[in-house]
Amino acid sequence: MAVIARTSSGQAPAQRPAPGSGLWRVFEHRLMTYRRTFRSTIFTSFVTPTLFLFAMGLGLGSYVDNGNTSSLGGISYLVFLAPGLLAASAMNSASFEATFPIMSGLLWSRIYHAMFATPISARDVTLGNLAFIAMRLTLIATVFTLVIVAFGAAESPLIVLAIPAAVLTGMAFAAPIAAFSATQKTPIKFNALFRFVITPLFLFSGTFFPVSSLPPVMQLLAWFTPLYHGVSLTRGLSLGTISADPLAALVDVVFLATFVIVGTVLAIRTIGARLVRG
Amino acid sequence: MPDTSVSPAVSAPDTSATPSLIRARGLTKRFGDFTAVDAVDFDVAPGESFGFLGPNGAGKTSTMRMIGCVSPISDGSLRIMDMDPATDGPRIRARLGVVPQQDTLDTELTVRENLVIYGRYFGLSRAEVGRRADELLEFAQLTERAGDQVEPLSGGMKRRLTIARSLINEPTILLLDEPTTGLDPQARHLLWDRLYRLKQRGVTLVLTTHYMDEAEQLCDRLVVMDKARIVAEGSPRSLIEQYSTKEVAELRFLPDVAETLHGRFDAIAERTEFLPDRILLYADDGEAAAVAVHAMGLKPETVLVRRSSLEDVFLRLTGRSLID
Numbered sequence: 001m002a003v004i005a006r007t008s009s010g011q012a013p014a015q016r017p018a019p020g021s022g023l024w025r026v027f028e029h030r031l032m033t034y035r036r037t038f039r040s041t042i043f044t045s046f047v048t049p050t051l052f053l054f055a056m057g058l059g060l061g062s063y064v065d066n067g068n069t070s071s072l073g074g075i076s077y078l079v080f081l082a083p084g085l086l087a088a089s090a091m092n093s094a095s096f097e098a099t100f101p102i103m104s105g106l107l108w109s110r111i112y113h114a115m116f117a118t119p120i121s122a123r124d125v126t127l128g129n130l131a132f133i134a135m136r137l138t139l140i141a142t143v144f145t146l147v148i149v150a151f152g153a154a155e156s157p158l159i160v161l162a163i164p165a166a167v168l169t170g171m172a173f174a175a176p177i178a179a180f181s182a183t184q185k186t187p188i189k190f191n192a193l194f195r196f197v198i199t200p201l202f203l204f205s206g207t208f209f210p211v212s213s214l215p216p217v218m219q220l221l222a223w224f225t226p227l228y229h230g231v232s233l234t235r236g237l238s239l240g241t242i243s244a245d246p247l248a249a250l251v252d253v254v255f256l257a258t259f260v261i262v263g264t265v266l267a268i269r270t271i272g273a274r275l276v277r278g
Numbered sequence: 279m280p281d282t283s284v285s286p287a288v289s290a291p292d293t294s295a296t297p298s299l300i301r302a303r304g305l306t307k308r309f310g311d312f313t314a315v316d317a318v319d320f321d322v323a324p325g326e327s328f329g330f331l332g333p334n335g336a337g338k339t340s341t342m343r344m345i346g347c348v349s350p351i352s353d354g355s356l357r358i359m360d361m362d363p364a365t366d367g368p369r370i371r372a373r374l375g376v377v378p379q380q381d382t383l384d385t386e387l388t389v390r391e392n393l394v395i396y397g398r399y400f401g402l403s404r405a406e407v408g409r410r411a412d413e414l415l416e417f418a419q420l421t422e423r424a425g426d427q428v429e430p431l432s433g434g435m436k437r438r439l440t441i442a443r444s445l446i447n448e449p450t451i452l453l454l455d456e457p458t459t460g461l462d463p464q465a466r467h468l469l470w471d472r473l474y475r476l477k478q479r480g481v482t483l484v485l486t487t488h489y490m491d492e493a494e495q496l497c498d499r500l501v502v503m504d505k506a507r508i509v510a511e512g513s514p515r516s517l518i519e520q521y522s523t524k525e526v527a528e529l530r531f532l533p534d535v536a537e538t539l540h541g542r543f544d545a546i547a548e549r550t551e552f553l554p555d556r557i558l559l560y561a562d563d564g565e566a567a568a569v570a571v572h573a574m575g576l577k578p579e580t581v582l583v584r585r586s587s588l589e590d591v592f593l594r595l596t597g598r599s600l601i602d
Contacts, residue, residue, distance in 0.1 A: 022399075109386075110381075113378065114378075114382035114384075117348060117371060117376040118371055118396070119372045119400065120399050121368065278343055
């Protein structure tokens with residue numbers, strides 16, 4: 001029965017995980033929970049892109065392709081749309097994962113507080129959850145990319161690199177949104193976030209039509225959104241046009257990485273503040 | 279091996295270097311202008327059961343969160359197992375078991391998985407954590423529910439699971455914040471029994487409660503907290519001896535009669551308390567006091583003679599009841 005508890009004589013060795021391992025404990029926890037819903041989420045991640053590419057790429061695309069498609073650069077609408085949707089769906093999934101689950105861990109199930117009572121730090125809690133979101137995005141983006149290839153909508157083998165590009169795009173949203181979620185006490189503002197930030201970005205960041213068709217002011221505005229850069233990357237990789245302007249691609253990566261890094265630093269702070277407050 | 283536990287008055291031989299497991303001096307917690315804990319001093323010795331008794335809002339939870347190294351102290355000093363929470367937080371937390379006031383179980387996992395994943399946070403191997411989980415399920419009388427989801431469990435079962443979870447790292451100190459609040463009497467007694475067994479094994483228990491019966495059952499020594507301060511300290515028995523009489527006669531009168539009785543009992547009782555619904559006469563012989571009341575020609579609706587409790591101590595110290 002020695003397991004139940006140690007005597008109070010204080011000779012217990014400090015059981016301390018190796019540095020950095022806290023992050024993976026949190027990741028492991030999320031993975032354990034995820035096992036239950038894994039099958040259904042994989043199925044969903046197949047169905048969503050398939051439906052979108054059918055309806056918009058082939059259905060709507062057959063009309064688009066009969067008109068003037070010179071602004072698309074002489075490719076079919078399906079080929080134009082598919083990589084844009086890949087980046088946009090990474091944004092959508094990441095945004096959802098960084099709102100309700102974070103709020104639940106801090107306020108509803110309060111499991112982050114349970115973690116914080118152990119040697120796990122606020123940094124571990126934050127990074128472990130972001131790592132889990134990145135893993136989820138990798139799965140979603142991989143399935144999406146397979147569907148794109150199956151539709152014959154990829155022009156270049158570089159599409160493989162569109163998977164990490166989509167994950168990077170998603171994380172550029174997940175990290176700052178997680179930082180925001182930790183400051184909220186109710187999900188009321190999440191609705192506003194989806195309605196007034198995520199949906200407009202989804203529509204106007206070059207996913208469905210080239211940003212060049214927008215008025216100049218909106219073009220400039222679009223340039224400052226992470227999704228614009230995400231779409232530009234995935235599309236460049238899928239079409240194989242990325243090598244034509246590597247500097248632009250580098251700017252895209254740096255822009256997105258900045259969002260990830262700043263967002264992560266802020267998230268460690270806001271999640272930490274909430275854990276300390278109790 | 280675990281039974282080196284001794285009564286709190288005697289310290290175990292190998293702990294002479296660290297006489298207190300927890301030592302607080304002038305410990306203070308402020309939230310902006312609000313002072314939740316105001317310069318409190320206390321010591322917890324190895325193997326003892328130490329309690330913070332007080333009403334809601336007295337500063338008990340804030341104190342516990344500082345001991346748990348999740349809330350930084352605002353002022354004063356706090357040493358836990360001879361370490362500083364500000365710099366050694368993770369090392370201290372590795373040796374604490376924490377039972378928070380609100381359940382923090384993962385309702386998406388099974389009962390056993392909750393234990394396993396928690397053990398992993400302490401860096402235990404899967405094999406070790408599995409072995410401990412099974413033993414703790416036995417201890418918490420939850421073996422039959424091992425594979426069940428957490429949500430349908432009763433409140434008492436969830437609390438027992440939380441206690442089992444807090445023991446997964448074989449803690450030196452177990453912190454329990456209001457461990458039985460919201461449970462029915464049967465579930466409370468079952469929980470007390472488990473905690474008593476832990477105490478027998480020499481685990482140092484630190485708990486908060488606003489139930490005086492819980493404090494009397496579980497605590498070797500306690501401090502009474504009120505409005506962010508410690509107002510008294512001692513064993514339940516010594517506190518009662520110091521601040522109350524042996525017995526109490528509780529009298530109920532019709533409200534308009536009760537109002538006319540102020541000062542009438544001074545000759546009968548050492549002290550009287552007029553509460554909204556009853557009058558308390560403090561006397562070493564409660565029965566005699568009750569007889570004397572009748573001899574005065576008064577006819578209370580009901581009379582109850584009982585032993586003094588910590589509730590009376592609290593009333594004496596603060597002029598208020600513990601639970602309002």
